[in-house]
Every structure is written in structure tokens, then in C-alpha cells.
Amino acid sequence: MVAAAGRGERAGLGEGEKLYQFLGDRPVLAHTLRVFQEDESVEEILLVVRPGDEGRCRDTVLRPYELTKVTALLPGGAHRQDSVYNGLGYMGGAADVVVIHDGARPLLSGELLRRVLEAGLREGAAVPAIPVKDTLKRVRGDRVLGTVERGEFVQVQTPQVFWYDLIWMAHCRAREAGVHASDDAALVELLRHPIQVVPGDERNLKLTTLFDFLVAAAMVEGRLGEQRGIPR
16 A cells, blocks of 8 residues: 555645655656555555646546556545555455555565565564664753663554555554554554564655655666666
8 A cells, every 4th residue: 555645735736736856857746656556465555635737636646657556546634654554454354464555655675564564564564764874862942851762662664564454454443442643553563463673775755845845856867877888
């Protein structure tokens, strides 16, 4: 499942425009979907988009780039958690394992996808993560309260992989309790099910700000240049 129903306002590109901006030769969302389209272990893709964007997505992303594994195009909810819940409900247990990925992470590699998928199949819940580089401070307002030992922390990415029954239960329990979280693994944590962490990839950026777009564009252009035989 690819969650692509966010507003994307922090990028400064206009509400709902982020995933349709071009990076190199195609829109952000087409890059994101391509790795799933090309991976032989992925049987089908469920895509959740902003309500009203279904036609635009179909006409500007799915058809032009032949993303034929997208078998369902669903409207999302008010928040990412609602969108994923809608997608899981639509699936109804048709799959044993679910891969959940952010639409705004267009630089996912096939290698990382397979690594997380293998761990998720084995353990029931798996996430990729990268080490925290900077010093972490606890603050209140504009005052530092203390320094946090960064060795205990990682930055979690997507795709996140779960047994379907486990992630569906986690979302249902959270919905009943009124719990909201920024990622799906946090809901599984509430069930006290162990979550396997696998090495992530710094290139697997989530495009949030304009700076993120500039970095991603440079990486995409470099990759396209290599494919065309242009020296870097």
C-alpha cells in the first residue's frame, strides 16, 4: 500500500501538488510506484490518494508510466492513519503481508524494499531505520532542558512491513481508543509485538520541504546522467 493522500503544504508547492511535481523524467509519485512495479515479489499495489485526485492520478501518473500493478485507487482520510486504515479495510485480509510506504519517498531502492520485506515476513513487523547524526536536545520553548543520548535513537523510514492480521488489529485498537500516531509501527508497539529494525538508507528521503526536493532532484539527475552515459 502506498499512502499518498497528504496535503504536502510544507513543501511550499501548493496543497496537494507535491506528489505531482516532476523529479527528472517523471512525477514524484511515479518514481515512488516504480520500485514496486518492478519488484517481482510485489503482486499488486493499493494506492490511497487525496479525495478528488483519483482521475488526475490515473491520467498523469498511472497510465503514462504504465503502472499496471496498481489495482485499486482509493480516497484517503483526514489524516495518514485514517488513509491507511481505509486501505487495510478495503483489503479485508486478501493478503497475508502488507507493505506500507509513503508516497513522498520516491528514492526507495529495490534492495531496501527486499530487505524490509524479508524481515517482515519472518518477524511479523519490520521497519527500516538510520542512525541519528546530530546531538539531540530536550527543549521547552526556547530553553534547553537537557541532552539526550543519541545512541538510543534512530530515524525510522518506510516501507514498513507487517502481517496483515497484526497491523489491522493495531489500527482497529487505536481507532477504538482514539490513539493517533505518526507511523504504523507505533500502533503495533501498543500491542507489545516486537518490531524488527533493519538498516535503512539515507537516500530514502521523505520529501517534506523545498530543500528535500532540491536534494532529491540532484540525486535523480545524477542517476539519469549515469544511465545516459554522462560523466558526473
